Amino acid sequence: xxxxQYFYYSKGTLYIQxxxxxxxxxxxxxxxxxxxxxLPLMGQEKIPxxxxxxxxxxxxDELEQQIFKNVAAVTSPPSGTVRNIAEFEPNEGVIxxxxxxxxxxxxxxxxxxxxxxxxxTLVSNASEVTEVLDIFLRNDVDTSNCEFIYA
Numbered sequence: 313x314x315x316x317q318y319f320y321y322s323k324g325t326l327y328i329q330x331x332x333x334x335x336x337x338x339x340x341x342x343x344x345x346x347x348x349x350x351l352p353l354m355g356q357e358k359i360p361x362x363x364x365x366x367x368x369x370x371x372x373d374e375l376e377q378q379i380f381k382n383v384a385a386v387t388s389p390p391s392g393t394v395r396n397i398a399e400f401e402p403n404e405g406v407i408x409x410x411x412x413x414x415x416x417x418x419x420x421x422x423x424x425x426x427x428x429x430x431x432x433t434l435v436s437n438a439s440e441v442t443e444v445l446d447i448f449l450r451n452d453v454d455t456s457n458c459e460f461i462y463a
Contacts, residue, residue: 403429404429404430405429405430405431405432405459406425406429406430406431406432407432407433407434407461408422408431408432408433408434409433409434409463410433410434410435410440410443410444412436412440419447419451419453420451422448422451422453423451423452423453423454426448426453426454426455426457426458427454427457429457430457430458430459431453431457431458431459432458432459432460432461433458433459433460433461434460434461434462434463435460435461435462435463436462436463437462441460444460445458
C-alpha cells in the first residue's frame with residue numbers, strides 16, 4: 313500500500329509528513345468513532361424548564377380536581393358479577409357519535425348496520441335527535457333499530 317503523506321508550511325519551512333497505511337487506518341477509525349459518538353448528542357432537543365415530564369408529584373389542587381364535571385350523580389355499582397366481553401362473542405349493536413356536523417362514517421354503512429343490528433347514536437340534546445332522525449329518514453336507514461343516548 314502506498315504511504316499517506318501531507319505537506320504543511322510553518323515558519324518558512326516546508327515539511328513533509330508521511331503516515332503508513334496502518335496509521336492511516338487508525339486515524340480513519342478514530343474519526344469515525346468520534347463521529348458515531350457525537351451523532352446521538354446532536355439529536356437531542358432542548359426541554360423547556362416548565363416541562364414536568366410523564367411522572368411528577370401532583371399538587372394539592374390537582375389531587376382535589378373533579379374529574380367528571382358533567383356527572384349529575386354517582387351511581388351505585390352494578391348488581392351481580394361483572395365480566396369482560398370476549399372478542400368471539402356476537403355483538404349486540406354499534407355505537408356511533410353525532411358530532412353536530414356529521415358522523416365521520418358513510419351513511420350507507422350505518423344503513424347496513426341498522427338493517428341487522430342495533431344502531432346506538434350518542435347525541436348531546438333533543439334537537440340533535442331530530443337532526444339525526446331526519447338524516448336517517450332521508451337516507452333510508454331503518455329507524456326501528458336505532459336508539460339514542462344523551463351524552
